Amino acid sequence: xxxxxxxxxxxxxxxxxxxxxxxxxxxxxxxxxxxxxxxxxxxxxxxxxxxxxxxxxxxxxxxxxxxxxxxxxxxxxxxxxxxxxxxxxxxxxxxxxxxxxxxxxxxxxxxxxxxxxxxxxxxxxxxxxxxxxxxxxxxxxxxxxxxxxxxxxxxxxxxxxxxxxxxxxxxxxxxxxxxxxxxxxxxxxxxxxxxxxxxxxxxxxxxxxxxxxxxxxxxxxxxxxxxxxxxxxxxxxxxxxxxxxxxxxxxxxxxxxxxxxxxxxxxxxxxxxxxxxxxxxxxxxxxxxxxxxxxxxxxxxxxxxxxxxxxxxxxxxxxxxxxxxxxxxxxxxxxxxxxxxxxxxxxxxxx
Numbered sequence: 001x002x003x004x005x006x007x008x009x010x011x012x013x014x015x016x017x018x019x020x021x022x023x024x025x026x027x028x029x030x031x032x033x034x035x036x037x038x039x040x041x042x043x044x045x046x047x048x049x050x051x052x053x054x055x056x057x058x059x060x061x062x063x064x065x066x067x068x069x070x071x072x073x074x075x076x077x078x079x080x081x082x083x084x085x086x087x088x089x090x091x092x093x094x095x096x097x098x099x100x101x102x103x104x105x106x107x108x109x110x111x112x113x114x115x116x117x118x119x120x121x122x123x124x125x126x127x128x129x130x131x132x133x134x135x136x137x138x139x140x141x142x143x144x145x146x147x148x149x150x151x152x153x154x155x156x157x158x159x160x161x162x163x164x165x166x167x168x169x170x171x172x173x174x175x176x177x178x179x180x181x182x183x184x185x186x187x188x189x190x191x192x193x194x195x196x197x198x199x200x201x202x203x204x205x206x207x208x209x210x211x212x213x214x215x216x217x218x219x220x221x222x223x224x225x226x227x228x229x230x231x232x233x234x235x236x237x238x239x240x241x242x243x244x245x246x247x248x249x250x251x252x253x254x255x256x257x258x259x260x261x262x263x264x265x266x267x268x269x270x271x272x273x274x275x276x277x278x279x280x281x282x283x284x285x286x287x288x289x290x291x292x293x294x295x296x297x298x299x300x301x302x303x304x305x306x307x308x309x310x311x312x313x314x315x316x317x318x319x320x321x322x323x324x325x326x327x328x329x330x331x332x333x334x335x336x337x338x339x340x341x342x343x344x345x346x347x348x349x350x351x
Contacts, residue, residue: 015103033107033115035174040104047102049109052171055091059167059195062087063159071199081196088192091167099175106172113347115172119216121342122165122191124303126213127247129154134251136304150311159198166191180223187215206252214244238273239296241266246297303342310338 018036037044066080107115127136131151135141154161170188173181190212197203221237245266249259274288283291314334318327 017103033112033173035105035176036108037104040108044102044104045108047098048105048171051091051094051098052106052167055087055094055171056164056167058087058091059084059163060160063163063195063198066198067159073199073201073204075201078199081198081200084196084198088196091170092192095171096175103174105174106168107174110172111347111350113350114343115169116350117343117346118165118169118172120300120303120346121339122162122169123213123216124300124307124342125154125158125161125165126209127300127304128307129158130251134247136247136301138246139250146312147308149315150308153311159195162191163195166195179225180219183215183219183222187212187219190215210248210252214240214248217241217244235291235295238266238270238292241269242292242297243300299345303345307338307342310334310341314338 016038018032018034018038062080062084065083069080071078128147129151131144131147132142135144141147166188169184170192173184175181175185194203194208194212202208217237217240220240224236245263249262254262270288270292274283274285274292277284314331317334318331321327321330
């Protein structure tokens with residue numbers, strides 16, 4: 001299992017890392033990312049930020065250049081596709097070289113909730129932009145007029161938000177060979193590939209998009225299983241499975257019979273796991289309600305409604321100003337404030 005005592009070795013024994021079980025000066029367990037160097041030098045501390053800055057700026061630059069052109073979707077691999085391909089190849093190689101030499105990720109500086117929050121907010125952006133296609137609750141909500149301005153905004157600018165969230169997540173974690181890291185790297189790789197094929201038909205492929213969006217369900221469950229954390233499989237894997245049944249499976253065009261079958265698989269799974277208390281004697285039906293239906297799903301849907309409400313209110317405020325440049329500055333500032341607010345619950349959970 002992945003349950004390490006303090007000061008294990010990382011990256012095949014090359015580095016001395018903190019590991020799980022970290023405590024503060026009072027002997028209390030600290031909720032920090034385990035794969036951090038126990039005594040980083042200044043260069044080891046700064047190196048992931050240098051690599052991240054290069055990778056992030058280059059990605060946003062190519063996205064902006066392609067966005068300004070507003071090209072039609074085409075099977076042709078155009079200049080911005082080639083540029084994005086090279087940016088991602090160089091970014092991955094740069095990350096690997098930095099890892100071999102210095103190991104550390106952004107997790108040395110940023111809290112655990114930030115690493116979780118970038119993926120969480122990526123999912124929020126996707127959920128909002130797909131509201132016109134699949135709604136939010138069993139296919140309902142696709143015709144909500146009050147969400148239209150926000151969904152239109154994210155459908156237009158989602159690439160910039162996702163580009164920032166995913167590149168940050170990629171540099172947050174060091175490369176390790178645990179099942180949790182490998183599935184996370186695979187998910188990031190899928191999203192980096194999605195950036196390469198911008199304005200190409202496969203970028204819109206509904207099965208490919210669904211696979212990227214729902215991969216977190218398997219990734220989260222495998223991390224929990226790998227670490228032998230009681231209840232975490234339900235709190236993460238089944239919670240995201242519930243979101244899949246409630247929202248994500250309704251925008252693909254599957255028949256009602258097939259969706260009912262998937263819902264039945266979900267219900268049967270949680271009843272077996274919690275009914276037979278396979279995660280421990282204290283993980284019965286009461287824990288099922290809390291872990292599967294309340295924690296992550298409520299936080300995710302509340303965040304969606306907050307983002308939509310905050311956007312609508314911000315847009316109304318911005319429209320009060322006549323100067324176009326000032327309106328853009330205010331809107332950009334409000335987006336930063338709204339993003340920071342969305343991070344706060346995740347950071348607070350992992351304090």
